[in-house]
Amino acid sequence: MAAGALAPPGAPEPPERRRGLVGPFTGRQIVAALGSVAIVAAVLLVVTAPIASLPAAGVAPQPTQYVIGPAVEGLRVGDVAPEIIVVGPGGGPAPLLDLAGGPVRLADLRGRPVWISFWASWCPPCQDETPVLRDTFDAYRTRGLALVAISVQESTVDDLRAYAAKYGLHYTVAADLAGDVFREYHVYGLPTQVFLDTSGVIRAIVQGPVDAQIAAASLTLIGLPPQATSSPVAPPAGPASGTPTSQAP
Numbered sequence: 001m002a003a004g005a006l007a008p009p010g011a012p013e014p015p016e017r018r019r020g021l022v023g024p025f026t027g028r029q030i031v032a033a034l035g036s037v038a039i040v041a042a043v044l045l046v047v048t049a050p051i052a053s054l055p056a057a058g059v060a061p062q063p064t065q066y067v068i069g070p071a072v073e074g075l076r077v078g079d080v081a082p083e084i085i086v087v088g089p090g091g092g093p094a095p096l097l098d099l100a101g102g103p104v105r106l107a108d109l110r111g112r113p114v115w116i117s118f119w120a121s122w123c124p125p126c127q128d129e130t131p132v133l134r135d136t137f138d139a140y141r142t143r144g145l146a147l148v149a150i151s152v153q154e155s156t157v158d159d160l161r162a163y164a165a166k167y168g169l170h171y172t173v174a175a176d177l178a179g180d181v182f183r184e185y186h187v188y189g190l191p192t193q194v195f196l197d198t199s200g201v202i203r204a205i206v207q208g209p210v211d212a213q214i215a216a217a218s219l220t221l222i223g224l225p226p227q228a229t230s231s232p233v234a235p236p237a238g239p240a241s242g243t244p245t246s247q248a249p
Contacts, residue, residue, distance in 0.1 A: 074186025
């Protein structure tokens with residue numbers, strides 16, 4: 001229709017153009033945009049938040065277990081620990097061998113408290129706790145403690161032998177290269193500690209690395225409480241100089 005021409009009688013009025021709440025945007029568009037911004041902000045908050053709260057000032061973060069498999073229900077406190085065996089060259093059961101080539105058998109350790117540690121030389125938390133195992137064993141070895149460190153997923157026995165020599169490990173170290181013992185004990189993370197009493201019964205299981213306090217508490221449960229350190233006792237006054245006096249033991 002030409003400009004300025006009148007609309008014929010009865011013709012419908014042209015629809016009135018609706019104006020947006022903000023410029024050309026409708027209320028629905030504004031709500032959708034705000035929702036998108038809120039979602040993006042929530043995602044950024046999640047991905048930038050720390051996994052755990054930071055430790056207090058002056059407190060060093062503690063190492064945690066290195067998980068290498070799905071969590072499964074394994075052995076329990078009160079169970080008799082399975083014998084340490086692997087699949088031999090002929091497919092039958094065979095003893096696990098230590099770094100010197102000798103067999104490692106729990107049957108040979110009956111009558112002694114036993115600490116089994118599943119670990120690996122490449123595992124960071126295992127590396128952190130190596131000095132604890134070394135020093136604790138050196139302190140308890142004369143009291144009969146047997147410490148068997150079973151390494152899993154090592155490249156070669158030579159790598160394990162070099163690690164033991166480098167850090168001066170005097171306890172039993174064995175390589176479970178095929179993971180036979182690892183699976184028999186239902187271990188899913190490194191390190192894992194299993195403490196046996198003199199009858200081979202499991203009295204404590206620790207999922208993760210130990211420090212000196214945890215090690216001492218666990219050894220107490222298998223009959224090796226910490227030995228009290230005695231301090232010198234001053235002799236009582238009274239006897240003349242040179243006279244023997246008794247002291248508290």
